[in-house]
Amino acid sequence: MARFEFKLPDIGEGISEAEIVAWHVKVGDRVEEDQGLADMMTDKATVEMESPVSGTVIELAGEVGDQVSIGSPLVVIETDAAEGEAPASDAAARAELAQDVAEQMGAENPGAEGVAETPAPAERHSPAPFVSSEVEKPVPAPQPGAPAAVPAQAATHAAAHALASPAVRARATDLGIDLTQVKTEGDRVRHADLDAFLRYGSGQGYQAPHANNARADEPIKVIGMRRKIAENMAASKRAIPHFTYVDEIDVTALEEMRADLNDNRGGRPKLTMLPLLIVAICKTIPDFPMINARYDDEAGVVTRHGQIHLGMATQTPAGLMVPVIRDAQDRNVWQLATEIGRLAEAARTGKAKVEELSGSTLTITSLGPLGGIATTPVINRPEVAIIGPNKIVERPVFAKNSHGGDEIRRAKLMNLSISCDHRVVDGWDAASFVQGLKKYLETPVLLFAN
Incomplete structure:
Protein backbone atom coordinates (compact mmCIF):
# COMPACT_ATOMS: atom_id res chain seq x y z
CA MET A 1 0.00 0.00 0.00
CA ARG A 124 -11.04 34.98 3.99
CA HIS A 125 -11.32 32.01 6.27
CA SER A 126 -8.22 29.91 6.76
CA PRO A 127 -8.46 26.29 5.62
CA ALA A 128 -9.36 23.83 8.32
CA PRO A 129 -6.83 21.18 9.34
CA PHE A 130 -7.03 17.72 7.80
CA VAL A 131 -9.71 15.49 9.21
CA SER A 132 -9.51 11.72 9.02
CA SER A 133 -13.20 11.03 9.58
CA GLU A 134 -16.51 12.63 8.75
CA VAL A 135 -17.72 15.38 11.02
CA GLU A 136 -21.11 14.46 12.37
CA LYS A 137 -23.65 17.17 13.05
CA PRO A 138 -24.54 17.32 16.77
CA VAL A 139 -28.01 16.16 17.64
CA PRO A 140 -29.63 18.61 20.06
CA ALA A 141 -30.35 16.92 23.40
CA PRO A 142 -33.71 17.42 25.06
CA GLN A 143 -33.63 20.16 27.65
CA PRO A 144 -33.95 19.08 31.28
CA GLY A 145 -37.45 19.42 32.62
CA ALA A 146 -38.94 20.07 29.20
CA PRO A 147 -42.74 19.77 29.50
CA ALA A 148 -44.57 17.07 27.59
CA ALA A 149 -48.02 17.45 26.12
CA VAL A 150 -50.74 15.54 27.91
CA PRO A 151 -52.67 13.20 25.56
CA ALA A 152 -56.23 14.37 25.06
CA GLN A 153 -57.69 11.01 26.19
CA ALA A 154 -55.73 11.05 29.47
CA ALA A 155 -56.66 14.68 30.05
CA THR A 156 -60.35 13.87 29.62
CA HIS A 157 -60.17 10.97 32.08
CA ALA A 158 -58.30 12.97 34.73
CA ALA A 159 -60.49 16.01 34.24
CA ALA A 160 -63.49 14.07 35.46
CA HIS A 161 -62.32 14.72 39.04
CA ALA A 162 -62.36 18.52 38.58
CA LEU A 163 -65.47 20.67 38.51
CA ALA A 164 -65.88 22.68 35.30
CA SER A 165 -68.57 23.68 32.86
CA PRO A 166 -68.92 21.63 29.65
CA ALA A 167 -67.39 24.53 27.64
CA VAL A 168 -64.35 24.75 29.91
CA ARG A 169 -64.02 20.95 29.94
CA ALA A 170 -64.19 20.81 26.11
CA ARG A 171 -61.60 23.59 25.80
CA ALA A 172 -59.26 21.80 28.21
CA THR A 173 -59.64 18.59 26.21
CA ASP A 174 -58.80 20.40 22.95
CA LEU A 175 -55.71 21.93 24.58
CA GLY A 176 -54.63 18.67 26.21
CA ILE A 177 -54.78 20.16 29.71
CA ASP A 178 -55.39 18.06 32.84
CA LEU A 179 -58.01 20.05 34.75
CA THR A 180 -56.85 18.57 38.06
CA GLN A 181 -53.56 20.43 37.54
CA VAL A 182 -55.24 23.82 37.08
CA LYS A 183 -55.32 26.00 40.17
CA THR A 184 -58.57 27.86 40.92
CA GLU A 185 -59.72 30.17 43.69
CA GLY A 186 -63.28 28.82 43.64
CA ASP A 187 -64.86 25.40 43.58
CA ARG A 188 -64.70 24.97 39.83
CA VAL A 189 -62.30 25.70 36.94
CA ARG A 190 -63.24 28.66 34.78
CA HIS A 191 -61.93 30.02 31.46
CA ALA A 192 -59.88 32.63 33.35
CA ASP A 193 -58.18 29.78 35.23
CA LEU A 194 -57.30 28.09 31.93
CA ASP A 195 -55.91 31.40 30.63
CA ALA A 196 -53.76 31.75 33.76
CA PHE A 197 -52.56 28.17 33.35
CA LEU A 198 -51.61 28.84 29.72
CA ARG A 199 -49.56 31.85 30.82
CA TYR A 200 -47.92 30.53 33.94
CA GLY A 201 -48.60 26.82 34.25
CA SER A 202 -46.21 25.28 31.66
CA GLY A 203 -44.00 24.08 34.51
CA GLN A 204 -46.87 21.84 35.66
CA GLY A 205 -46.63 19.60 32.63
CA TYR A 206 -48.42 21.69 29.99
CA GLN A 207 -46.99 22.49 26.57
CA ALA A 208 -48.72 24.95 24.28
CA PRO A 209 -50.50 22.97 21.56
CA HIS A 210 -48.91 24.91 18.69
CA ALA A 211 -45.34 24.84 20.03
CA ASN A 212 -44.50 21.77 17.96
CA ASN A 213 -45.58 23.56 14.78
CA ALA A 214 -42.60 25.91 15.02
CA ARG A 215 -39.76 24.99 12.70
CA ALA A 216 -36.50 24.04 14.35
CA ASP A 217 -33.55 26.42 14.05
CA GLU A 218 -31.51 25.59 10.95
CA PRO A 219 -27.85 26.68 10.83
CA ILE A 220 -26.79 27.10 7.19
CA LYS A 221 -23.15 27.52 6.31
CA VAL A 222 -22.46 30.41 3.93
CA ILE A 223 -20.51 28.79 1.10
CA GLY A 224 -20.06 28.83 -2.65
CA MET A 225 -21.98 31.39 -4.66
CA ARG A 226 -23.74 32.77 -1.56
CA ARG A 227 -20.35 33.44 0.07
CA LYS A 228 -19.10 35.20 -3.07
CA ILE A 229 -22.21 37.37 -3.17
CA ALA A 230 -21.78 38.23 0.51
CA GLU A 231 -18.11 39.10 0.06
CA ASN A 232 -18.74 41.21 -3.05
CA MET A 233 -21.61 43.15 -1.51
CA ALA A 234 -19.69 43.76 1.72
CA ALA A 235 -16.63 44.96 -0.23
CA SER A 236 -18.81 47.27 -2.30
CA LYS A 237 -20.48 48.86 0.72
CA ARG A 238 -17.17 49.20 2.57
CA ALA A 239 -15.28 50.81 -0.29
CA ILE A 240 -17.94 52.86 -2.10
CA PRO A 241 -19.79 55.87 -0.66
CA HIS A 242 -23.21 55.17 -2.17
CA PHE A 243 -25.98 57.65 -2.80
CA THR A 244 -29.32 56.87 -4.43
CA TYR A 245 -31.52 59.17 -6.50
CA VAL A 246 -35.15 58.26 -7.31
CA ASP A 247 -37.45 59.98 -9.79
CA GLU A 248 -40.99 59.29 -11.03
CA ILE A 249 -41.55 58.68 -14.73
CA ASP A 250 -44.85 58.65 -16.62
CA VAL A 251 -44.63 55.55 -18.83
CA THR A 252 -48.23 55.65 -20.12
CA ALA A 253 -47.21 56.34 -23.72
CA LEU A 254 -44.29 53.88 -23.48
CA GLU A 255 -46.58 51.08 -22.33
CA GLU A 256 -49.03 51.83 -25.13
CA MET A 257 -46.23 51.68 -27.68
CA ARG A 258 -44.89 48.46 -26.16
CA ALA A 259 -48.33 46.85 -26.47
CA ASP A 260 -48.52 47.91 -30.15
CA LEU A 261 -45.05 46.51 -30.83
CA ASN A 262 -45.96 43.19 -29.20
CA ASP A 263 -49.19 42.96 -31.20
CA ASN A 264 -47.13 43.25 -34.41
CA ARG A 265 -43.97 41.40 -33.41
CA GLY A 266 -44.48 38.38 -35.66
CA GLY A 267 -41.99 35.69 -34.71
CA ARG A 268 -39.83 38.01 -32.63
CA PRO A 269 -39.66 37.75 -28.82
CA LYS A 270 -42.20 39.55 -26.67
CA LEU A 271 -40.96 42.90 -25.43
CA THR A 272 -40.77 43.70 -21.73
CA MET A 273 -39.94 47.10 -20.34
CA LEU A 274 -36.24 46.19 -20.04
CA PRO A 275 -35.15 46.38 -23.74
CA LEU A 276 -36.83 49.78 -24.11
CA LEU A 277 -35.14 51.06 -20.96
CA ILE A 278 -31.77 49.80 -22.22
CA VAL A 279 -32.23 51.69 -25.51
CA ALA A 280 -32.98 54.85 -23.50
CA ILE A 281 -29.87 54.28 -21.36
CA CYS A 282 -27.66 53.82 -24.43
CA LYS A 283 -29.00 57.02 -26.01
CA THR A 284 -28.45 59.02 -22.80
CA ILE A 285 -24.98 57.75 -21.84
CA PRO A 286 -22.98 59.76 -24.44
CA ASP A 287 -23.96 62.99 -22.63
CA PHE A 288 -23.04 61.49 -19.23
CA PRO A 289 -19.90 59.38 -19.75
CA MET A 290 -19.12 59.37 -16.02
CA ILE A 291 -22.04 56.94 -15.51
CA ASN A 292 -20.61 54.25 -17.83
CA ALA A 293 -17.29 53.92 -16.02
CA ARG A 294 -15.17 51.71 -13.77
CA TYR A 295 -13.06 53.01 -10.88
CA ASP A 296 -9.76 51.36 -10.00
CA ASP A 297 -9.44 52.85 -6.54
CA GLU A 298 -6.03 51.25 -5.91
CA ALA A 299 -4.54 52.88 -9.01
CA GLY A 300 -6.66 56.02 -8.63
CA VAL A 301 -7.90 55.76 -12.24
CA VAL A 302 -11.45 56.13 -13.58
CA THR A 303 -11.99 54.64 -17.04
CA ARG A 304 -14.94 56.06 -18.95
CA HIS A 305 -15.91 53.36 -21.43
CA GLY A 306 -17.04 54.12 -24.95
CA GLN A 307 -18.83 50.79 -25.36
CA ILE A 308 -21.74 49.90 -23.11
CA HIS A 309 -21.43 46.39 -21.72
CA LEU A 310 -24.58 46.21 -19.64
CA GLY A 311 -24.70 43.87 -16.68
CA MET A 312 -28.11 42.36 -15.99
CA ALA A 313 -28.62 41.23 -12.39
CA THR A 314 -30.34 37.83 -12.58
CA GLN A 315 -31.69 35.68 -9.77
CA THR A 316 -30.74 32.01 -10.17
CA PRO A 317 -31.08 28.89 -7.98
CA ALA A 318 -27.38 29.33 -7.12
CA GLY A 319 -27.80 33.01 -6.17
CA LEU A 320 -27.47 36.38 -7.86
CA MET A 321 -25.50 36.40 -11.12
CA VAL A 322 -24.77 39.25 -13.55
CA PRO A 323 -24.61 38.14 -17.19
CA VAL A 324 -23.42 40.86 -19.56
CA ILE A 325 -25.04 42.21 -22.73
CA ARG A 326 -22.03 43.12 -24.88
CA ASP A 327 -22.16 46.30 -26.99
CA ALA A 328 -25.71 47.10 -25.96
CA GLN A 329 -25.45 50.41 -27.82
CA ASP A 330 -25.36 48.57 -31.17
CA ARG A 331 -28.52 46.46 -30.64
CA ASN A 332 -32.15 47.29 -31.37
CA VAL A 333 -35.02 46.43 -29.03
CA TRP A 334 -35.68 43.03 -30.64
CA GLN A 335 -32.01 42.04 -30.50
CA LEU A 336 -31.84 43.15 -26.89
CA ALA A 337 -34.94 41.11 -26.01
CA THR A 338 -33.41 38.02 -27.62
CA GLU A 339 -30.09 38.46 -25.84
CA ILE A 340 -31.77 39.12 -22.49
CA GLY A 341 -33.70 35.86 -22.77
CA ARG A 342 -30.64 33.87 -23.84
CA LEU A 343 -28.38 35.18 -21.07
CA ALA A 344 -31.03 34.80 -18.36
CA GLU A 345 -31.62 31.17 -19.35
CA ALA A 346 -27.88 30.43 -19.47
CA ALA A 347 -27.40 31.93 -16.00
CA ARG A 348 -30.33 30.06 -14.46
CA THR A 349 -29.25 26.70 -15.91
CA GLY A 350 -25.57 27.17 -15.03
CA LYS A 351 -24.46 27.23 -18.68
CA ALA A 352 -23.22 30.83 -18.80
CA LYS A 353 -19.60 31.14 -19.94
CA VAL A 354 -16.95 32.99 -17.96
CA GLU A 355 -16.79 35.80 -20.51
CA GLU A 356 -20.58 36.21 -20.29
CA LEU A 357 -20.35 36.88 -16.56
CA SER A 358 -17.62 39.50 -16.54
CA GLY A 359 -16.55 42.86 -17.93
CA SER A 360 -19.74 44.89 -17.42
CA THR A 361 -19.42 48.69 -17.39
CA LEU A 362 -22.88 49.47 -15.98
CA THR A 363 -25.50 47.26 -14.34
CA ILE A 364 -29.28 47.29 -14.37
CA THR A 365 -31.27 45.45 -11.70
CA SER A 366 -35.00 44.84 -11.68
CA LEU A 367 -37.25 42.80 -9.40
CA GLY A 368 -39.53 42.14 -12.35
CA PRO A 369 -43.09 41.23 -11.33
CA LEU A 370 -42.22 41.74 -7.64
CA GLY A 371 -41.72 45.42 -8.40
CA GLY A 372 -41.28 47.66 -5.39
CA ILE A 373 -41.98 51.34 -4.90
CA ALA A 374 -38.31 52.30 -4.70
CA THR A 375 -34.98 50.49 -4.37
CA THR A 376 -31.49 51.47 -3.25
CA PRO A 377 -29.39 48.96 -5.23
CA VAL A 378 -25.78 48.17 -4.31
CA ILE A 379 -23.18 49.03 -6.95
CA ASN A 380 -21.49 46.17 -8.79
CA ARG A 381 -17.91 47.15 -7.98
CA PRO A 382 -15.72 48.40 -9.72
CA GLU A 383 -18.53 50.04 -11.69
CA VAL A 384 -19.72 53.43 -10.46
CA ALA A 385 -23.48 53.21 -11.01
CA ILE A 386 -26.40 50.78 -11.02
CA ILE A 387 -29.91 51.47 -12.33
CA GLY A 388 -33.07 49.98 -10.82
CA PRO A 389 -36.50 50.32 -12.43
CA ASN A 390 -39.41 49.73 -10.03
CA LYS A 391 -42.97 48.54 -10.53
CA ILE A 392 -45.47 50.38 -12.68
CA VAL A 393 -48.60 51.60 -10.90
CA GLU A 394 -51.74 53.32 -12.16
CA ARG A 395 -52.70 56.55 -10.44
CA PRO A 396 -54.72 59.68 -11.23
CA VAL A 397 -52.62 62.69 -12.18
CA PHE A 398 -53.35 66.34 -12.85
CA ALA A 399 -52.69 67.56 -16.39
CA LYS A 400 -53.48 70.51 -18.64
CA ASN A 401 -56.17 70.07 -21.27
CA SER A 402 -56.16 71.62 -24.73
CA HIS A 403 -57.85 74.74 -23.35
CA GLY A 404 -55.23 75.30 -20.69
CA GLY A 405 -57.41 74.12 -17.86
CA ASP A 406 -56.74 71.36 -15.36
CA GLU A 407 -57.96 67.82 -15.84
CA ILE A 408 -57.46 64.50 -14.10
CA ARG A 409 -56.37 61.52 -16.15
CA ARG A 410 -55.31 57.92 -15.53
CA ALA A 411 -51.53 57.43 -15.83
CA LYS A 412 -49.02 54.60 -15.52
CA LEU A 413 -46.14 55.74 -13.32
CA MET A 414 -42.83 54.13 -12.49
CA ASN A 415 -40.12 55.15 -10.04
CA LEU A 416 -36.59 54.81 -11.39
CA SER A 417 -33.67 54.45 -8.95
CA ILE A 418 -29.98 54.98 -9.57
CA SER A 419 -27.20 54.37 -7.04
CA CYS A 420 -23.85 56.03 -7.73
CA ASP A 421 -20.31 56.11 -6.39
CA HIS A 422 -20.06 59.61 -4.91
CA ARG A 423 -16.29 59.63 -5.44
CA VAL A 424 -16.89 59.65 -9.19
CA VAL A 425 -20.47 60.78 -9.82
CA ASP A 426 -21.95 63.95 -8.34
CA GLY A 427 -25.59 64.23 -7.34
CA TRP A 428 -26.23 66.75 -10.10
CA ASP A 429 -24.83 64.33 -12.69
CA ALA A 430 -27.03 61.47 -11.47
CA ALA A 431 -30.17 63.62 -11.43
CA SER A 432 -29.41 65.05 -14.87
CA PHE A 433 -28.81 61.57 -16.27
CA VAL A 434 -32.18 60.35 -14.99
CA GLN A 435 -33.85 63.45 -16.44
CA GLY A 436 -32.31 62.49 -19.79
CA LEU A 437 -33.74 58.98 -19.45
CA LYS A 438 -37.09 60.47 -18.52
CA LYS A 439 -37.23 62.45 -21.77
CA TYR A 440 -36.86 59.27 -23.85
CA LEU A 441 -39.22 57.17 -21.73
CA GLU A 442 -41.99 59.76 -21.62
CA THR A 443 -41.64 60.51 -25.37
CA PRO A 444 -40.95 56.98 -26.61
CA VAL A 445 -40.95 57.81 -30.31
CA LEU A 446 -37.49 59.32 -29.67
CA LEU A 447 -36.18 55.81 -28.89
CA PHE A 448 -36.45 54.99 -32.60
CA ALA A 449 -35.13 58.33 -33.91
CA ASN A 450 -31.51 58.59 -35.00
Missing part, protein backbone atom coordinates in the same frame (compact mmCIF):
# COMPACT_ATOMS: atom_id res chain seq x y z
CA ALA A 2 1.16 3.54 -0.75
CA ARG A 3 -0.06 6.90 0.49
CA PHE A 4 -0.91 9.30 -2.36
CA GLU A 5 -1.60 12.98 -1.65
CA PHE A 6 -3.80 14.61 -4.26
CA LYS A 7 -2.85 18.29 -4.14
CA LEU A 8 -4.96 21.14 -5.45
CA PRO A 9 -3.33 21.97 -8.82
CA ASP A 10 -1.93 25.36 -9.80
CA ILE A 11 -4.72 26.89 -11.84
CA GLY A 12 -2.91 30.07 -12.83
CA GLU A 13 -4.62 33.47 -13.15
CA GLY A 14 -3.07 34.47 -9.82
CA ILE A 15 -5.51 32.26 -7.89
CA SER A 16 -4.04 31.23 -4.54
CA GLU A 17 -6.87 29.21 -3.03
CA ALA A 18 -10.23 27.61 -3.73
CA GLU A 19 -13.30 26.87 -1.64
CA ILE A 20 -14.73 23.41 -1.05
CA VAL A 21 -18.39 23.63 -2.09
CA ALA A 22 -19.21 19.90 -2.18
CA TRP A 23 -17.60 16.55 -1.34
CA HIS A 24 -18.38 13.55 -3.55
CA VAL A 25 -16.48 11.09 -1.34
CA LYS A 26 -15.95 10.43 2.34
CA VAL A 27 -13.25 8.76 4.38
CA GLY A 28 -13.27 5.01 3.73
CA ASP A 29 -14.74 5.23 0.22
CA ARG A 30 -13.16 3.32 -2.63
CA VAL A 31 -12.46 5.62 -5.62
CA GLU A 32 -11.44 4.80 -9.15
CA GLU A 33 -9.25 6.82 -11.48
CA ASP A 34 -11.11 9.85 -12.95
CA GLN A 35 -13.86 9.61 -10.32
CA GLY A 36 -15.10 12.93 -8.92
CA LEU A 37 -13.71 13.88 -5.52
CA ALA A 38 -14.95 17.41 -4.78
CA ASP A 39 -16.35 20.60 -6.30
CA MET A 40 -13.96 23.54 -5.83
CA MET A 41 -14.93 27.18 -6.38
CA THR A 42 -12.63 30.12 -7.14
CA ASP A 43 -13.34 33.67 -8.26
CA LYS A 44 -13.65 32.35 -11.82
CA ALA A 45 -15.80 29.23 -11.72
CA THR A 46 -16.72 25.99 -9.94
CA VAL A 47 -14.86 22.87 -11.07
CA GLU A 48 -15.06 19.19 -10.18
CA MET A 49 -11.77 17.67 -9.05
CA GLU A 50 -11.19 14.13 -10.30
CA SER A 51 -8.94 11.49 -8.79
CA PRO A 52 -5.81 10.69 -10.82
CA VAL A 53 -5.46 7.30 -9.08
CA SER A 54 -7.52 4.42 -7.70
CA GLY A 55 -7.57 3.55 -4.04
CA THR A 56 -9.24 4.20 -0.69
CA VAL A 57 -9.86 7.69 0.74
CA ILE A 58 -8.14 8.03 4.12
CA GLU A 59 -8.08 11.82 4.67
CA LEU A 60 -10.04 14.87 3.50
CA ALA A 61 -8.94 18.51 3.65
CA GLY A 62 -11.60 20.06 5.84
CA GLU A 63 -15.31 20.57 5.41
CA VAL A 64 -17.61 22.24 2.90
CA GLY A 65 -16.98 25.98 3.01
CA ASP A 66 -13.27 25.73 3.91
CA GLN A 67 -10.58 27.31 1.75
CA VAL A 68 -7.73 25.16 0.42
CA SER A 69 -4.48 26.73 -0.79
CA ILE A 70 -3.05 25.84 -4.18
CA GLY A 71 -0.54 23.02 -3.73
CA SER A 72 -2.04 21.84 -0.45
CA PRO A 73 -3.32 18.26 -0.11
CA LEU A 74 -7.01 18.01 -0.90
CA VAL A 75 -7.49 14.25 -0.53
CA VAL A 76 -5.15 11.51 0.69
CA ILE A 77 -5.70 8.17 -1.02
CA GLU A 78 -4.22 4.79 -0.09
CA THR A 79 -3.33 3.12 -3.37
CA ASP A 80 -2.46 -0.45 -4.24
CA ALA A 81 1.12 0.50 -5.18
CA ALA A 82 4.01 -0.69 -3.02
CA GLU A 83 5.14 1.58 -0.15
CA GLY A 84 7.33 4.40 -1.45
CA GLU A 85 6.36 3.73 -5.05
CA ALA A 86 4.53 6.58 -6.73
CA PRO A 87 1.59 5.64 -8.95
CA ALA A 88 2.69 5.28 -12.55
CA SER A 89 0.18 7.83 -13.76
CA ASP A 90 0.97 10.42 -11.09
CA ALA A 91 2.98 13.00 -13.02
CA ALA A 92 0.94 12.72 -16.21
CA ALA A 93 -2.31 12.84 -14.29
CA ARG A 94 -1.29 15.99 -12.41
CA ALA A 95 -0.30 17.77 -15.62
CA GLU A 96 -3.48 16.75 -17.42
CA LEU A 97 -5.67 17.71 -14.46
CA ALA A 98 -4.05 21.13 -14.11
CA GLN A 99 -4.67 21.81 -17.80
CA ASP A 100 -8.32 20.69 -17.63
CA VAL A 101 -8.99 22.77 -14.53
CA ALA A 102 -7.28 25.83 -15.98
CA GLU A 103 -9.50 25.63 -19.06
CA GLN A 104 -12.65 25.40 -16.93
CA MET A 105 -11.55 28.30 -14.73
CA GLY A 106 -11.19 30.57 -17.76
CA ALA A 107 -7.39 30.60 -17.95
CA GLU A 108 -7.73 30.96 -21.70
CA ASN A 109 -9.32 34.38 -21.09
CA PRO A 110 -6.54 36.26 -19.27
CA GLY A 111 -8.37 39.58 -19.66
CA ALA A 112 -11.59 38.33 -18.08
CA GLU A 113 -12.59 39.81 -14.78
CA GLY A 114 -15.00 38.55 -12.13
CA VAL A 115 -18.53 39.79 -11.77
CA ALA A 116 -17.35 41.97 -8.91
CA GLU A 117 -14.26 42.58 -6.87
CA THR A 118 -13.46 40.16 -4.05
CA PRO A 119 -11.88 40.91 -0.68
CA ALA A 120 -8.19 40.49 -0.07
CA PRO A 121 -7.05 36.99 0.92
CA ALA A 122 -6.53 38.15 4.49
CA GLU A 123 -10.27 38.57 4.85
